Amino acid sequence: MKKLAWGHSARVGASVLLIAGLGAGLQGCSPSNSQPAAATPPPPEVGVVTAAAGRADLTTELPGRLEAFRVAQVRARAAGILQKRVFTEGADVKAGQPLFEIDAAPYRAALASAQAQLARAEANLMQAQALADRYAPLAKTQAVSPQEALAAQAAAKQAAADVQAGKAAVQTAQINLGYATVTAPIAGRIGRALVTEGALVGQGEATPLAVVQQVDKLYVNFTQPAAEVMRLRKALAAGQIQRAAGKEAAAVQVVLEDGSVFAQPGKLLFSDLSVDPATGQITLRAELPNPQRQLLPGLYVRVRLAQAEVADGIWLPQQAVARTPQGDTVLVVADDGGVSARPVKLGPPATGRALVLSGLKPGEKVIVDGLQKTRAGGKARPVPWTPPGAASGASGASGAAPAASAASAASAASAVIKG
Structure with missing residues (x-):
């Protein structure tokens, strides 16, 4: 009877110890000793511009060269010995002014x-x-x-x-x-004399003596890719854009090699009717006033040509637009921070900018910087975008997104939109 009582007491003690151990184990697994759950990261910060519609001039910048308005070669039509030169080299001469005297x-x-x-x-x-x-x-x-x-x-x-x-x-x-008296055929600026006194001229052929160029007005010869011209004409025919002032070109501005714009505007005279098969370019010519004779024939320039205008176009930085197999697309941030891809239709290209003809509404926020941080369907925190040139003058600005290059941003936008 004692043995049975001892066995029962032993089993009761073991049960008490087991319950105590389970209690200690549960106490060790209490929330006060567990690791905290991972926090959700904040949405990335992106630079945006607010779409604003307005009148936009479609201006194209093209390479060109200056050419004298008129060029005349002074030649000896009488045979004989050149006796005298009666002009100053590099000076302005009038039509009919004596230049050389032949025996x-x-x-x-x-x-x-x-x-x-x-x-x-x-x-x-x-x-x-x-x-x-x-x-x-x-x-x-x-x-x-x-x-x-x-x-x-x-x-x-x-x-x-x-x-x-x-x-x-x-x-x-x-x-x-x-x-025997050689005169200037036109008014203009004469160059150096090509012969000296005592030379036999005009013997069997009309000997060149000098060159006179009219430079108070100049021609600007430049070329434009035929593909751009076709896109422009297609947009004109569709009514998406209107001709600038009802003409082929409302204004022509000449940009010099140092980046400055020549003060006198020019006017477009004509565009060629055929395309150069070697280059795929169309030749255009403009007339440029040069009253102070500042510009010289043969000078390389850039020509800004205003060919059309849009009544309600939206200009965006070029890096905001990504080219995908489905077409041109931009990323738009909604008021709640949601990012969505928006297909857009662009007008003729411009230097550093893209003209949106349709697909965007005024007031929408378009991502320009930070495209590599987000994608369509994600979240983002928009901040105003500052162009790199303007941002360099502001020191110590907090929260400004780092400026990315146009090429890298465009490629990142393409990758993000493709998903």
Whole structure:
């Protein structure tokens, strides 16, 4: 009986110890000793611009070169020894101003000989005409034979023809004598003399003596890719854009090599009717005033050409637009921070900017910087985007997103939108 009582007591003690151990184990697993759960990260910060609709000029910047408005080569049309140069090299000359003098003695002698031949012909005409006038009434009374009267009239007409030939010879001699003084064919600026005094010129060919260029007005020759022209015409035909001031081009501005814009605007004269098969370019020409002669022919420039305008277009930085197989797309941030992809239709390209014709509404926030941090369907915290050039002047600005290059941002946008 004692053995049974001891066994029962042992089992009761073991149960108490087991319950105590379980209690200690449960106490060790209490929430006060567990690790905290991971916190949700905040949405990334992205730089955005607010879409604003307004009138936009479609301006294209193209490479071009300047060309003189008129170019005339001064040539020797009379053969002889060049005796004198009567102009200052590099100066402005007027049309008809003497430039060179060629030995004119042979031409003066030729003129005197022609004048003498003319005087002889006039004397012969006087005598022949007097004889014909005398024979005319006598032929009516048969005092002279009709044959003699007819011969007198023919001799008078032949003498008159000799006079006309003599006058032409005198005129030719005067022209050749005038060629001995070489004059400026046009008004403009003359370059250096191509020959010196004492040179034999005009012997067998018209010798070049100098070049005169009119530079108070200049031509600007430039080219535009045919693909851009076709896109522009297609948008015009669809009514998405209007012609600038109803013309092919409202204004032409010339940008010099240092980046400055020439003060005088130009006007477009024409665009070529054919495409260069070697380059796929269309040639255009504009006229540019140059009253101070600041610009010189042959100078390389950039031409800004305003070809059309949009009444309610939206300009975006180029890096905000991603090109995908489905088309051009931008990322838009809603008021709740949600990011969505928005397909857009772009107008003709411009330098550093993209013109959105449709797909965006005014007031929507478009991501420009930080495209690599988010994607469509995610979340983002928008902050105003500052262009890199403007951001460099503001020091110590807190919360500004780092500026990414246009190429890297565009590629990141493409990758994000593709998902």
